[in-house]
Amino acid sequence: MLIISEELARRLVSVEDAIGAVEQTFAAMARNEARNYPVVREVVGYQDAVFGVKTGADVSAPFLGLKAGGYWPHNMSRGLTNHQSATLLFDPETGRASALVSANYLTGVRTGAASAIATKYLARPDAQTLGIIGTGAQSAYQLRATVAVRPIRSVVAWDPSPDNLERFGTIVRELGLGYEPKAEREAVAGAADVLITVTPSQQALVERGWVRPGTHISAMGADTKGKQELDPALVAAAAIFVDETAQSITIGECQHAYGAGLIGETDIRGSLGSVVVGAIEGRRGADEITLFDGTGVALQDLVVAELAVRRATEQGLGVNADY
Template sequence: MRNNARLILLDKHQVEALLKPDDVVEAVRDAFALHSQGEGRVFPVVREPLVTGGVFGIKSGDVQAQGLLGFKAAGFWPANRALGGEPHQATIMLIDPKTGRPLCVIDGNAITTMRTGAAGGLGLQLFARADSSRLCVFGTGVQARVQVSFALRVLPQLSRIRYVTVDGQRDVSFEAHFAGRCEVSHATDRNAAVADSDVVITATPGTRPLFDAQAVQPGTHFNCVGADTKGKRELPEGLLTRGRLFVDDRTQAREIGETQWAPNTECVEIGDLITGRVQMHRQPDDITLFDMTGIALQDLTVARMLHERAGATGTATSLAWPW
């Protein structure tokens, strides 16, 4: 009955209690597969600068056959750092496709972080050399940490991590975060760090190349996380065309991802590899790149999983929401 309708709310602490990395990986894998099969739709992205200095965006989509519909309102507010808060902010809403009424409102920060990390882990499993043991990461923030965490989960021989900071200074907290799991050291020469790595992860809000193209050695894999808005970039000119390019969504990557700087580059969507529509045979000297812009279906499949789990465990706030 309409008058008995309720709205489920999941706050930051409830989301973090329910999120499990393995479950997120499966939800993200499902999102990419649905996208490949044409069952999951991704609607045009909204991504606009604000006079406050922030960037606001909306990613939305649906899976009609499964009754899944919703959006994530999110963006980047750098001034939050001065307030002691996280610059990335996100809120996810699931909607009943039959009525248009909201079903669930979820704090999306932890979801965004972990679903992006899970996508990075899938990218490493599919594209990086299995014997990769040396990793270089640009950035030491929330997303850099989750990317490295998933790398340690999926690359069993990974034993050394070198990190590059924007200010060139050592990040003691980043080192402590991974202490005991592998060797972690600060790199002051970014080109040397890239040249001496099997895997490179770029996770910064950068707008210009982080290293020189000539530093890249045959066999290197790149997970490119930072470019998610027009004008942002982390890779040097010419690198995309030197390697084998993979994306989460072809159109989105060309609009807001690293691929915006070489939009005519041939690429393959990761979902097509997951579903077997495309086969990949990596050669040892191949340079591979995964341009990760993050698609709405990742947020929605993870949000649906949390909505179901919250109902099963009673971990949620429920409000009367009559109409």
């Protein structure tokens, strides 16, 4: 078994690499060559943690495996990131475990990649202002991935933590972009051409009336029952695209509008992968509000882990362990 550390994973897979890999796996999902299996995600009952297992397989690559991990909200005081996870890959020919890959960085970068792919295909071509609601650890991945697909000139952001806003601002300015931290979420939503929400919130943070026509929204925070970042009326008013419909209406941002009867499955325009392969239309006009409900699927994790393993093997890196 090949073991890839957190530090090595960072060296092997860039933001741009992740965007290319995740886009390919979205396309494979749309062609029914790749499938995510049902998610297990539960409250642990210890340390206020949430733990889950996501699994899937892509028979066109081929690869299969699982990512296990979750959210430990008190980790920052221990000098650790709140999200902790690892990916286990299996040999698709034999079913034998073949690689163990640290997935903290890779989870961050694949989440940024998924959002960026949505921006690439759904945002207006002239989008220049990025709005971020939530400037914790994931915001840097979102920023770097977005600027890889759109000519962003300025960034506006909100977070309840002034320290988070200051740290994020340093990263924005290092990229040569204008930066305005905002005291109110409404100001961020109203200024954004591309709006990314990336928080653990369990209540709506963005109201319907705050968002301008033509805005693209990537809602990336809701991945568990009860989580919520958007007003259900905003979700219902948008052209909705998802990574996977079943997850979106049960654990994603769409769960609340769906549960309230504001949308049905037929109101979801389709998967982002279907847009990527040209099977369905994306944005239909300059004034349309588009929404990507990014719940995070196993195949996103597996494809970036498989890329890391492939590159480590080619370069003779990583640790081989018999078992």
